[in-house]
Amino acid sequence: MTRLSLLTTSTILTFALGSTAWAQTTHPVTGETLAEDQTFQYRLLDQFPSIDPQLIEETAGGHVARQLFEGLLTQNADGTLRPGVAESWSSEDNQTWVFNLREDARWSNGDPVTAQDFVASWQRAADPATASEYAWYVELSQISNSAAVIAGEVGPEELGVRAIDDRTLEVTLSQPLPYFPQMTVHYTFMPSHQPSVQEHGAAWTAPENIVSNGAYMLDEIAVNEFFRLVPNPEYWGAEDVIITEVTGFVINDASQALTRFQAGEFDMMDDLPAGSYPRLEAEMPDVAHSVPRLCSYYYAVNQSESGHEALQDPRVRTALSLMIDREVITDQVLQAGQAPAFNFTHWATAGFEMPEIEYATWTQEERMAHAVQLMTEAGYGPDNPIELNLIYNTSENHRQIATVISQMWRPLGVTTVLNNFEWQSYLEIRGNQNFDVARSAWCGDYNEASTFLDLLTSNNSNNDGKYANDEVDRLMAESVTMADPQPNYTAVEQILSEDMAIIPIYHYTQNFVLDPTIRNWPMENVENNWYVRDIYRVAAE
Amino acid sequence: MFTFIFKRLLIAIPVLLILIVGTFILMYAAPGSPFATERGVPPAVLANLERQYGLDQPFYVQIWRYIWGIVSDFDFGPSFIYRDQDVNDLIAQGFPVTLTYGFWSFVVAVLVGGTLGIIAAIRHNTWLDYLAVGISIGAQVLPNFVLAPILVLIFTLWLGWLPGGGWQGGQWQYVILPVIALSTSFMASIARIARASMLEVLTSNFIRTARAKGLPMRRIVLRHALKPALLPVISYLGPAFVGMITGSVVIDIYFSTGGIGQFFVASALNRDYGVMMGITVLLGALTIFFNLVVDILYAWIDPKIRY
């Protein structure tokens, strides 16, 4: 049942393609000498629950989907848009978008990829019968009728997406969205092969059934152990694909994975063991990498009724924030190039200008002195101590940061009770505001500042601290239709900082080790989207 | 004998039922949902998911459906997390792996542990005895979550002899490290038990008589002492096998062998109700089965016991 290979015919095709790649000894563009072995292996932290584009809900499956499927648009190494199945796209009013599909796009069984495939796949993502956890992404993209379709009020055929002909797709949004093309890069909007889905049901992603339209096809999968991809000969860009085999190994334990990486068992791993980065960087500078990643790490402060009453006072929240020496956290705990954060939006977000936050310019001594003063003004301090319940989900890094911060808060007379929960409990506890302070992080769904700032509007379901400010709501609503929303974003960041709506801690980096013979890795892609079709292995010198 | 086996199998049914209902209740009491994600699933989406998995039904309907699915089709239902597979698939993939390295660990533990224990008993109070006792207590107290990374460090990183993990259909080089890591503590326990019971047998009257008659030691041990001395070892085998299945959590985490052990913790943490129930039933059935096998073995070796 497990390791069924693909149909014999496609295996033969694969071999044929493999041999042409072998004949190629230098890279067609750069002229570098290519290694004879053009396989790529990497490590996954956990088994991905699904590789069905409409059902994927986490990173590991997303990485595989980017190799197997190709959406309308994809990304260049620097994260800018690049034509995928769509050759060109346009909109007059940012509300109705037209995508023109390329003629030579094919599924791995030879069928052409049509506009109807996209219509059916997007409808499938929103359809209640599919029960996709990522249906909300369709809603986020503002496609008209998406909310009603998801709620089952109207049928999926009412979704604002239609095929004008086989090669023209028209999308209608409920309001103008200048960054809609960026959103089509996401896996939820990748096409799935409808005849296969209808024939095999949930089993359509099994190696013997799956039909995909990306650069690779699924060859073999063993749950919790590994999976293997081989090139898709029907892919329109197949000639430029150099890597002949992709293997992912599921290794839960990070230290164990690192040992195996050092033993040369695979080429790439992220989710490095806590605290190992400085050593790796010192020992293997050409292997260890730290690049910006579009996520912000912050502490949500519960400002609702259920939180500690002191936390409703902005002075207390500010004091707590000021006491945190972010440089200790980035330079002494994490030590992997993370940037200390004083605002919410990640500094590397496309088109975003960093706001000037006042306390960011102070020295830590000044911040601490000010914190003590604020705390006294608010009527708290060592003689009127407060006890805070700090929750975090299971992870070595979260544990260490929480421990360090609880020590930093001590001089304010704040006792912190650390409560570690595993992920699912943590989500429920955080979602129900059963905390005073909650470790949180937010990763951009697309490369634009609103993906962060929308979170702190009062009716956002992920606003776990229940921060509410009418001015923030107004500015964010206004920004959607603005030609240049930056002034509003700056204003929102200033308000967040004055109110200390959340306690920003640091801006992420993506830390990973990569075999130095692997080239053209997208180091500048802040969303950590990588496409194996672009990378290659050079011969060791 | 057969009525005994029949009776025991009959008891298994209510035990498994209690287990299923109990786990169901625990599951319901657990905070958190299998569908929760960082992005806060909207209520409409959540309702769709719950309908798809039958979570919108009353409690008793869900239990009844679950049990009926097992009884009528041997269908353990869908996994709530792995949406491309159902529970039967997942267990069918993982269980043979667990069983394979579990079986070899068992063989190694019994053979090495038994031999070590018996030799120690025969050479009682010599350096060999002390060495064997020292090794076995040492092996018993060294947690396998410490042993496993050390093994990989030595055999994979430094010596480069064996792969640090994976299974690849159970090729021998992938099996060795998991078997060492899993069998060590059981081997130690078996050695200690075997030593103690062998010592007891060797001081018993019938062995003394045999010795007095001048029979050679080898013959005494093999022909007379071995069988009674193995009785306590055998009663340990049932729990040992179940313990090995439980211990496979560590093996699957460290060696990414893809066995079912990984699910013990992961299914509970992810609230994968389907896999969680499947694993509970499987482990319960295994426990009952091995306890039964041990009782039968016991009766076979010890003629005093009659069922």
Add this chain to the structure above:
Amino acid sequence: MLATRAIADQLAHKDAVKGRSLWADARTRFFRNKAAVGGLIVLLLVGLFALIGPFIAPWDYEEIDWSVLGRVAEAGRPSLETGHWFGTDPLGRDLFARTVQGTQISLMVGIVGAFIAVIVGTFYGAVAGYFGGRVDNVMMRIVDVLMSIPYMFVLILLLVVFGRSMLMLFIGIGLVSWLDMARIARGQTLTLRNKEFVEAAVATGVGPFTIILRHIVPNLLGVVIVYATLLVPSMIIYESFISFLGLGVQEPLTSWGALISEGSGEMVNGTLWMLLVPLFFFVVTLFGFFFVGDGLRDALDPKDR
């Protein structure tokens, strides 16, 4: 946990320990056993370490040494000058203080777990054995059923469902540990029940529970103590496994298991002391319990070896 089951079986079939003068004999026999005395000394030292450690440690167990944080591999080594006698943990907290704290927790888990087993198991087994017949049958069937439960999995579920806490850990461990004890106590009670002193008590109209408490339980003590000594280390091993799975005690508290699994994760970073220090205490304590347990068994079982 498992290893003790076989011993439990052996003990269940043993004759009950007789008479009072035996205790004195046992003491003499025990103190003649070098390994057992060695084990006892080690245990006393570890206990002393846990009790007076907090008073002599220059650092608090949750206090971070900011000068060490971030360069633990160099500055966090064991050293007399910095006051970090055992070095520091990855966060620059003093490992001596944390080991003391972990020792307290681990010993407590072991002892409380064994204690629950002793109380519940002894009483349950004594009642079943004393009343015999149908009561015995039903009570022992229940034990059989409970033994068929994959307890480790159930404990994981409990910790997930009710959250991680010391109390839950005790309940979870206590829930499963008493089963073997109940079987042993029942086996012993069966042989005691027909003894003259029990019959005499019955004849003078003493109530059954008084008999169990006054006459049966004291006579079970020898076996119970032996088994409890062996139960403590298996509880400690058990806890370390739970800690490894990340379901143990909450920060800033710690335990041997938590320290060891943290240390083994740091092994590749060249900070071996984080593994070796807690592992040393873990190993010697378990050795100690095993030797004392074996010694007690030999001492209380006067068969000449």
